[in-house]
Amino acid sequence: MKFSKFILVFIFFFLFIKTYAQLIISEVADTKDNANTRFVELYNASAIDIDFSEIDYYLVRQSGGAGFYRTKIDNNILASGETYVIAKNDDDFFSAYGFHPDETASNVAIGNGDDMYAIYKNGDESNGELIDIYGVIDTDGTGEDWEYTDSKAVRNSNIFSPNNTWTFSEWTITNNQNISDMSPGVHNENIPQILISESLQNFGNVIFNQKSSPQFYKIIGKNLIQNITISPPEHFKISLDNITYTNSNIILNQVDGNVELTTIYVKFCPTNIGEKSGNIIVTSENANNRNIFVMGNSVDLPLNLETFENYNHDESYLTSDFIGNNNITWNYVMSKNAFGNFEIDAEGLVMKTNSENSACFSGTISGGIANFSVQFRKAHIGTGERQIEVFINDISKGMSQILNDDENLGIIENFEIENINIEGDFTIKIKNIKEDQVTIDNISWTNYPPEAKISLYGNNQNIEYNSNEISTENNTNFGEINVLNENVIKEFTIKNVGNENLILQETPILISGASSDNFQITSLPSLTIAPNESSNFSLKFDPIDVGTTIVKVEIFSSDIEKNPYIFYIKGKSLGNNSSSSDIISLGNEEETISYKEKISENINSINDAQKVFSFQIREGGENGDDDNFSTFLNSLIIEKAENNSVENWKNTIKKAALFHNENKILETEVLEEKIIFENCNLEILDDANKNFDLYLTFETENIIDNQFFQFKISEENICTNAENSAFGDFNISSEINKNKIIVIF
Known part of the structure; x- marks a missing residue:
C-alpha cells in the first residue's frame, strides 16, 4: 500500500495558563545601628497597576522557623514600577529616611536576620497561594545562605517575576549595614526598565497556514536611553492595533526616557505542522531584556480516506455495497475490483461505462467537507476517453481531466476539488461519464471545520461588529450623569450563533481609549458558550472626568472571523455645578x-x-x-x-x-x-x-x-x-x- 492510513483528530482548544500581578519582595533590612528602623520593601514589577482592593495580598514573617506573623496590604493602588515599604516603627523610620513608610507592622517588619518573609495571595500562610519568598519555610535562617543579620538583602535589578522557591542567585546580601547604607523606596530607581504585564497562554492547536485567535500583553518602559525593540519568533506575529500583524520587529519610541503603557497583540501563524515555541524578545539599550514565552501546536486538517481495503473483490461487474473505513457505507453500480489488473495501490474499483450508469457513492457522512481528492486511471487497454465527475449532495462539483487513448495508459492522476465548504452531513458520488472503463482509488476529503460564531446584543438589540454607531436602544449609549454621585450599569449578551462551543479567553474583555477608566467591567460572561446559548456581562459608566467619553470594547473569543469582537460605548458626565462652560x-x-x-x-x-x-x-x-x-x-x-x-x-x-x-x-x-x-x-x-x-x-x-x-x-x-x-x-x-x-x- 502506498498510503499510510490514519485518522488525525483535530481538537480546537485553548490551554489557559494562570497569571497574576508581579508583586515581589525587593529589599529586606536589619539595620545594625537601630533595630527600630527595620523594614521590608515590595515592588510592582508588572506593567499594570496592582489594585489591592480587588485581590488580597499578605506579607508573612516566620520567626526563626517557628511562629507566623502577617499583615494584609491595605494600600489601594500600587503603580507599575513603584515600591511599597512596610516598616517596624513609623517615627524611627521617618527620622532615619526622611519619609513615612506605606505601612507600619511592628510584629512583621522586625526580622532580625533569621526570619523568613513571604507574599501570599488570596489568603495568608494558612489558606493563601504562595507567590514570592525570601528564605525557607520552617527553617531558622542562622547560618543559611539567606541570613541577613545586621545586613540588607536587595533583589537583583534583572528579576521581575515572583519566585515561590528561595533562589540565592536572585539576591545581593551585604553585611554590616547601618541606616546610611539602606535604600528603602528606590528599587530600580533611575535604572532602565522594561516592565511586562503577564505571560501568555498556550495557543493550542491551530491549522497550519492559518491564524490563531489573538492574545495580548502590556508593556511599559521607564528611564530608557533608547527605544524598545520587540522581536517575534518564527511562526508568531505581533501587532499594535490588532489589525496589521507582522513577523518583523516593532519599535516603541521612548519620549524623555519613557514608553507609555502599550498593548501588544500576538497571533500564532504556523507555516508547517508540528509543535512550535519560542520567545518574544523585548530589548532596549542598558535595560534588562525581557522574554515572553509563546507556544502552540500546528496541525493539518483531519484526513478522511477510503482505500477499498474492505471491498469484497468482485471479479464481474455488479451492483452492491460494502462497509468501508470509519464504518461508512459505499454503494457501487456496474463496477468490479481492480485487483491484479489496472489497480491503484493494489486495490481500487473499476467503473464500467456511462451508459450503464457506473458509479460509486457513499452513505451519509458527518463532519462537513472542505476539500476532496480521488486517484483515477485508465482501465483496460481499449482506445477511448476516460473521465469522471464528482457530486456532493447530488450536486456536481466538477469533472476531471480527460485521459486520452494509450498515451495515458498506466498513469495515475489526482483529481482535486477545493473549497467545497459544506457543513454537517453530506454524500459523495463519483460517476464514470465516458464509455470506457476507469479505475478509482484512495478517495479522501477534509472536514469542513465547525465554527463558533459570536453575536452581541444590548437590550435585545443587535450590536453590529466593528460599528461606531452608538445608541441608547442597544445600550451602547450610557446617557448623561453627574460625575461625582451617579453611575450607570448596562448589561450585554453574547450569543453563540455557530455550531461549535465559543471559547472566551481568560481575560475576555478589554476596554481601551482616552479616559477608559470612566468605564469598568462589573460582571464577566462564561468562558464557554455552547451553540445557540448565551451569556451576559455588565459594564458600568462611573466617570471620574467631566465631558464625553467614547471607548472601544473588545471581546476575545474563538470566533475566527470576528476576534476580537469590537464595539464602542459612550457616556457623558455633566459635573455637579449649577452652571457650565x-x-x-x-x-x-x-x-x-x-x-x-x-x-x-x-x-x-x-x-x-x-x-x-x-x-x-x-x-x-x-x-x-x-x-x-x-x-x-x-x-x-x-x-x-x-x-x-x-x-x-x-x-x-x-x-x-x-x-x-x-x-x-x-x-x-x-x-x-x-x-x-x-x-x-x-x-x-x-x-x-x-x-x-x-x-x-x-x-x-x-x-x-x-x-x-x-x-x-x-x-x-x-x-x-x-x-x-x-x-x-x-x-x-x-x-x-x-x-x-x-x-x-
Missing part, C-alpha cells in the same frame, strides 16, 4: 474669500492660510460659575452646517490649523465631513473667555467657483475641568454658532 461663534457673517494663493502643505503662520471661522470658549458660560476652577478643552470637532455645498471636505481642504492670538496651537488633516483637533489641552481660566480662529489651505484643483462652506461646533466635543467643574452646554442650536463662506477665484 460653553462654546459660541463670533459671528454669522457671509463672507467671500479668495483661496487661490492658500495652498501650503503646512500651516506655520496665519499668512500661510485663510481664516474661515472664529469661536469663543466661555468658562462658566455667559454669566460665569462659582466653582473657582479652570476648564480644559481636550479635543475639538468642527463639522458641516446646513448650507454647506461641498460634499467631501477631504478632497477640497488640504490642511486645517487652530490659532489663538495669531499663534498656532494645532494642525491636522481634514476628514470628509469633519475637522478634528485631538490632544488640545487648552486651559480657559475660571470665569474667563478665550477666542480661537480656524485657518485652512485648499486643494485648488478640486474646488468649483462659488461653492459654499459652512462650519459649526460639533456636539461631540470632549471637554474636562479641574476638580470636576462642569463643561457641556453648547449653544450650537443658535445661528451664531455657524459661519458661512463662499470661495471664488
Whole structure:
C-alpha cells in the first residue's frame, strides 16, 4: 500500500495558563545601628497597576522557623514600577529616611536576620497561594545562605517575576549595614526598565497556514536611553492595533526616557505542522531584556480516506455495497475490483461505462467537507476517453481531466476539488461519464471545520461588529450623569450563533481609549458558550472626568472571523455645578474669500492660510460659575452646517490649523465631513473667555467657483475641568454658532 492510513483528530482548544500581578519582595533590612528602623520593601514589577482592593495580598514573617506573623496590604493602588515599604516603627523610620513608610507592622517588619518573609495571595500562610519568598519555610535562617543579620538583602535589578522557591542567585546580601547604607523606596530607581504585564497562554492547536485567535500583553518602559525593540519568533506575529500583524520587529519610541503603557497583540501563524515555541524578545539599550514565552501546536486538517481495503473483490461487474473505513457505507453500480489488473495501490474499483450508469457513492457522512481528492486511471487497454465527475449532495462539483487513448495508459492522476465548504452531513458520488472503463482509488476529503460564531446584543438589540454607531436602544449609549454621585450599569449578551462551543479567553474583555477608566467591567460572561446559548456581562459608566467619553470594547473569543469582537460605548458626565462652560461663534457673517494663493502643505503662520471661522470658549458660560476652577478643552470637532455645498471636505481642504492670538496651537488633516483637533489641552481660566480662529489651505484643483462652506461646533466635543467643574452646554442650536463662506477665484 502506498498510503499510510490514519485518522488525525483535530481538537480546537485553548490551554489557559494562570497569571497574576508581579508583586515581589525587593529589599529586606536589619539595620545594625537601630533595630527600630527595620523594614521590608515590595515592588510592582508588572506593567499594570496592582489594585489591592480587588485581590488580597499578605506579607508573612516566620520567626526563626517557628511562629507566623502577617499583615494584609491595605494600600489601594500600587503603580507599575513603584515600591511599597512596610516598616517596624513609623517615627524611627521617618527620622532615619526622611519619609513615612506605606505601612507600619511592628510584629512583621522586625526580622532580625533569621526570619523568613513571604507574599501570599488570596489568603495568608494558612489558606493563601504562595507567590514570592525570601528564605525557607520552617527553617531558622542562622547560618543559611539567606541570613541577613545586621545586613540588607536587595533583589537583583534583572528579576521581575515572583519566585515561590528561595533562589540565592536572585539576591545581593551585604553585611554590616547601618541606616546610611539602606535604600528603602528606590528599587530600580533611575535604572532602565522594561516592565511586562503577564505571560501568555498556550495557543493550542491551530491549522497550519492559518491564524490563531489573538492574545495580548502590556508593556511599559521607564528611564530608557533608547527605544524598545520587540522581536517575534518564527511562526508568531505581533501587532499594535490588532489589525496589521507582522513577523518583523516593532519599535516603541521612548519620549524623555519613557514608553507609555502599550498593548501588544500576538497571533500564532504556523507555516508547517508540528509543535512550535519560542520567545518574544523585548530589548532596549542598558535595560534588562525581557522574554515572553509563546507556544502552540500546528496541525493539518483531519484526513478522511477510503482505500477499498474492505471491498469484497468482485471479479464481474455488479451492483452492491460494502462497509468501508470509519464504518461508512459505499454503494457501487456496474463496477468490479481492480485487483491484479489496472489497480491503484493494489486495490481500487473499476467503473464500467456511462451508459450503464457506473458509479460509486457513499452513505451519509458527518463532519462537513472542505476539500476532496480521488486517484483515477485508465482501465483496460481499449482506445477511448476516460473521465469522471464528482457530486456532493447530488450536486456536481466538477469533472476531471480527460485521459486520452494509450498515451495515458498506466498513469495515475489526482483529481482535486477545493473549497467545497459544506457543513454537517453530506454524500459523495463519483460517476464514470465516458464509455470506457476507469479505475478509482484512495478517495479522501477534509472536514469542513465547525465554527463558533459570536453575536452581541444590548437590550435585545443587535450590536453590529466593528460599528461606531452608538445608541441608547442597544445600550451602547450610557446617557448623561453627574460625575461625582451617579453611575450607570448596562448589561450585554453574547450569543453563540455557530455550531461549535465559543471559547472566551481568560481575560475576555478589554476596554481601551482616552479616559477608559470612566468605564469598568462589573460582571464577566462564561468562558464557554455552547451553540445557540448565551451569556451576559455588565459594564458600568462611573466617570471620574467631566465631558464625553467614547471607548472601544473588545471581546476575545474563538470566533475566527470576528476576534476580537469590537464595539464602542459612550457616556457623558455633566459635573455637579449649577452652571457650565460653553462654546459660541463670533459671528454669522457671509463672507467671500479668495483661496487661490492658500495652498501650503503646512500651516506655520496665519499668512500661510485663510481664516474661515472664529469661536469663543466661555468658562462658566455667559454669566460665569462659582466653582473657582479652570476648564480644559481636550479635543475639538468642527463639522458641516446646513448650507454647506461641498460634499467631501477631504478632497477640497488640504490642511486645517487652530490659532489663538495669531499663534498656532494645532494642525491636522481634514476628514470628509469633519475637522478634528485631538490632544488640545487648552486651559480657559475660571470665569474667563478665550477666542480661537480656524485657518485652512485648499486643494485648488478640486474646488468649483462659488461653492459654499459652512462650519459649526460639533456636539461631540470632549471637554474636562479641574476638580470636576462642569463643561457641556453648547449653544450650537443658535445661528451664531455657524459661519458661512463662499470661495471664488
